[in-house]
Amino acid sequence: MKKTALVNGKIITPLRLIEDGTIIIKDDTIMDFGFKDQTPIPEDAVVIDVNQAYISPGFIDLHIHGSWGGDVMSASEDDLVKMATGLVKCGVTSFLPTTLSGSLTELRKIATCVEEMRKVNGGAKLIGLHLEGPYLNLKQVGAQNPKYIIRPNPADYLPLFTEYSCIKRVSAAPEIPGGMELGRELKRRGIIASIAHSNAVYQEVLAAVENGYTHATHIFSGMSSVQRVEAYRVTGVLESVLLLEELTTEIIADGHHLPPSLIRLVLKSKGLDRVCLVTDAMSAAGLGPGDYNLGGLEVVVEDLVPEIFEIKTQKGNYVAKLSDRSAFASSVATMDRMIRNMVEFVGLNLPEAVRLATINPARMQKLDHQVGVIAKGMKADLTVFNTEVDILLTMVDGQVVYKNK
Ligand SMILES: [Zn+2]
Structure with missing residues (x-):
């Protein structure tokens, strides 16, 4: 049995901030946490x-x-290891x-x-x-290849979902023929069904x-918005998502995809509990600026924004363009940078920004009984960073998997 104590930390649970806190970990689990003077450190713990x-x-x-040079579409274990580490x-x-x-x-x-490698040593x-x-x-x-777009056919997807229990989320357009039936099947199996690349109108989003x-x-991105048909305004997916409490959503906060005003609009409509940060990143994320080839497309990674954009994106806020x-x-976004952006550009405080990358995605993916919050009995998946959100240390299942030198 291995015990570890993280001491002298400002703990963002993220529901509250505990200044000068201690976290006690036994094997892969958080055993205790709290203020320094109320959280005794076991004698045999590594501090x-x-x-x-x-x-x-x-x-x-x-x-x-x-x-980090890894690409999911390559169907290679090496690439998944590159990503995880x-x-x-x-x-x-x-x-x-x-x-x-x-x-x-x-x-x-x-x-x-993916089915064969849920855990990567030393990685996420x-x-x-x-x-x-x-x-x-x-x-x-x-940016999806139209050549491969097909209609959902139970003869295809039923065996797929049955054979591969690793499938946990499907992003689909509900309004295409078979899309609603697909949604019911996903729900029945506990797979998250997400509206994506969809041209639906309000009634279809309700359905x-x-x-x-x-x-x-x-x-x-990839969704209809309000349009005029004859004299009438027709509500699209965008306004429906902002309006409907039942739907959660996600933003790419890389300082390019969405200006701060639109991110504030999303947060104002959805609240701080119904939105998560996602990178939607491709293989060049983490590798820095330059020219890349993305599935046959010539791509440039840079941090320049046009004059009209709302903010002067800072150095290092990279984006990939054709x-x-x-x-x-x-995108070539990284999660640490997006949290920094949410604080610097959007005006959230640090615990609020952290919620969007921890407890919210954990809830949306139904993993909040294990991860996404610092609480007794949760997995010891933790990260340590300074005020600039430079990552100093990362722990997965109680093991230190990264340490910034
Ligand atoms: Zn994507």
Whole structure:
């Protein structure tokens, strides 16, 4: 039995901030935490002094296609290991590898890979697989390859879901033929159904909620918004998500995808409990600026923003664009930087920003009995950082997996 004590930390649980706190860990579990003078340290514990740094639950990324040179679509264990071991440097302790639309054969290969490796030594945990596509609306296809977009057919997806218990979330367009039936099946199996790349109108979004959809993928991207038909205004997915309490959503807060005003609008409508941060990142995340090839596309990673953009994004807030700079090509965001952005650009305090990357995604993915909050009996998935959100140390299941030198 191994005991560890983290001492001299400012603990962000994240429901409260405990200045000068101690956390006691036994094996992979948090045994106790609280103010220093009320939390005795067992004699046989290894003591780690964090010198007044912040300690929060490890970050959880529910939507990520790649990072640190690893790409989910390559269906390779090596690539998943690259992601898992790179992500802990950004404070991430759990992630949901996410596919793009591909052939069913390709998706099966990836699922096989994820099914076999839930835990990576020295890395973040794979909490399952997120299928983004292929059941999308061609009118909102975005950067997904239209060649692979298909209609949901139970003959395809029933065996897929049965064979691969790692599938934990599916992002789909509910309004396409078969989309509602898919939602019911996902709900029945406890898989999160998320509205994505969807051209639905308000009535269809309501039907989607009735048929099991609970979340909306990257708000403002790949979704319809209000349109005028003859003399009438027709509400789209965007306004429906802002309006409907039943739906949670996610934002890419990389300082490029959404200006602070739109992020504030989302938070004002949804509140601090119904939104999570996701990176939606691709393989170049974590690697820095330069020219990359993304699935055959020439892509440039840079931190420049056009004159009209609301903020002068700071150095190091990178984004990937097609080489002619006409569109974003996924993102190269990292979770630590997005938390910093939420504080610096959007005006949240640190515990509020941390909620969006910990307890909220844990609830949305139904993992909050294990991770996402610092409490007795929870997994010891923790990250330690300074005021600038530079990650100093990350712990997964009670093991230190990253230490900044
Ligand atoms: Zn995505």
